[in-house]
């Protein structure tokens with residue numbers, strides 16, 4: 001979006017509204033399972049999963065442990081989500097037997113940082129954990145694929161997308177305010193009072209460089225550069241966790 005320009009928002013909002021309508025209406029008839037991986041404690045990973053279209057039939061949950069350094073699979077375990085929990089019985093029209101606990105033998109894995117994700121029938125459950133040296137966290141402490149870098153949480157930012165088109169860049173094309181030529185998966189426009197030029201920040205696992213600004217990009221707002229207008233519209237307006245990369 002970069003400049004003060006209202007039109008790109010309209011398709012994005014319509015898309016968001018349509019997506020929400022579709023996901024809500026299909027959720028009621030979903031044939032796939034839904035659930036969450038909601039805590040880690042010692043060797044135990046717990047959560048719940050169920051299939052609303054077959055509420056009393058337990059579903060299997062696959063736990064995947066991946067190395068943050070290169071996203072390679074370190075361990076995998078399948079458990080059945082069939083344990084009773086009061087909160088599940090109270091909230092679902094079912095027998096309440098949807099909880100699972102997986103026991104991970106962390107001591108058998110090498111000492112590095114891991115991501116913990118769960119799937120049921122190929123569908124990712126919500127929630128993701130990171131594990132490093134005995135402690136669980138909601139965010140990684142190291143950048144995927146970048147050795148020796150630390151991540152400092154900057155909080156939640158509004159993110160939007162822009163591209164070289166006239167509507168987004170008002171004739172600037174790929175020329176940024178710092179003189180750098182913008183490229184995708186690299187350039188972001190920031191409010192330099194909040195994120196100084198040259199800073200590297202990670203959003204959704206991608207490391208960007210702050211090298212542009214925009215008239216409408218103020219305070220906790222980051223405009224992400226894309227090659228095409230379609231991609232910038234598809235990005236829409238999001239609220240995402242942003243980390244400063246410190247090497």
Ligand SMILES: [Zn+2]
Nearest residue numbers: 163165168229
């Ligand atoms: Zn554009």
